[in-house]
Amino acid sequence: MKSNEYASMLVEDGVHHISDYRGDSFYLIFGDNKAILFDTGMGNGDLKGYIKNLTDKEVEVIISHAHWDHIMQANQFEKVYMNHKDIEIIKLFNMNIDYTNFLDIRDGEIIDLGKRKLEIIEVPGHTPGSTVLLDKDNKLLFSGDAIGAGHTWMQLPGCLPLTQYLESLYRLSKRSNEFEKIYHGHLAGTDFKPFPREYLFDLIKAVEKVISGELVGEPYPYGNFGGLYVTYGMATLVYNPQNVK
Numbered sequence: 001m002k003s004n005e006y007a008s009m010l011v012e013d014g015v016h017h018i019s020d021y022r023g024d025s026f027y028l029i030f031g032d033n034k035a036i037l038f039d040t041g042m043g044n045g046d047l048k049g050y051i052k053n054l055t056d057k058e059v060e061v062i063i064s065h066a067h068w069d070h071i072m073q074a075n076q077f078e079k080v081y082m083n084h085k086d087i088e089i090i091k092l093f094n095m096n097i098d099y100t101n102f103l104d105i106r107d108g109e110i111i112d113l114g115k116r117k118l119e120i121i122e123v124p125g126h127t128p129g130s131t132v133l134l135d136k137d138n139k140l141l142f143s144g145d146a147i148g149a150g151h152t153w154m155q156l157p158g159c160l161p162l163t164q165y166l167e168s169l170y171r172l173s174k175r176s177n178e179f180e181k182i183y184h185g186h187l188a189g190t191d192f193k194p195f196p197r198e199y200l201f202d203l204i205k206a207v208e209k210v211i212s213g214e215l216v217g218e219p220y221p222y223g224n225f226g227g228l229y230v231t232y233g234m235a236t237l238v239y240n241p242q243n244v245k
């Protein structure tokens, strides 16, 4: 379904991919009883109205992390969950977001949508409160920018050191037999295809090799935040050489 501001397509049974005018990705994930909107994009339109055309179920929002291109329309919705560790990111970038009613979510919580359960897993790195959703019955991981959004950006102000990010990735990799596809936060950057699980292993190698000094990046030509980039297999990692350890 297409409006002036948003477009959606069914990518999995009960999962709509929605993009806004910038191509930011967010997901409407259905259970029998309610739906989760994972991120709200930058956008500048009536997202709530658009979602109402897709479902008459109750919709709750979970924010993957507090970057502008994932959170800017969150205030259109009543019930918004966001890991409170990311409030510092809203402050850091001085974003015009009212987070006072945002409900905290933490690692291990299960959101039961009715015939579909989503587990909250914290993957600190890209931001301190970066959160992914595991739908293990359907072998899906929704990763925001925590794991590969086209390129994995770790060069931004507010990103944790790569050594801490690596710990998060090791922890997630222990669950890697529970998902096969990674639906990340910028699906347009990968031709609207999710990454396979193996992306995570390539990303881990890239981070390990930057930390060990085995790989040294080239200047990253995109975005306004500088940084160096390396590639390993499917993964492109962008990092700040001052924020490795």
Ligand SMILES: [Zn+2]
Pocket: 065, 067, 126, 145
């Ligand atoms: Zn981000």
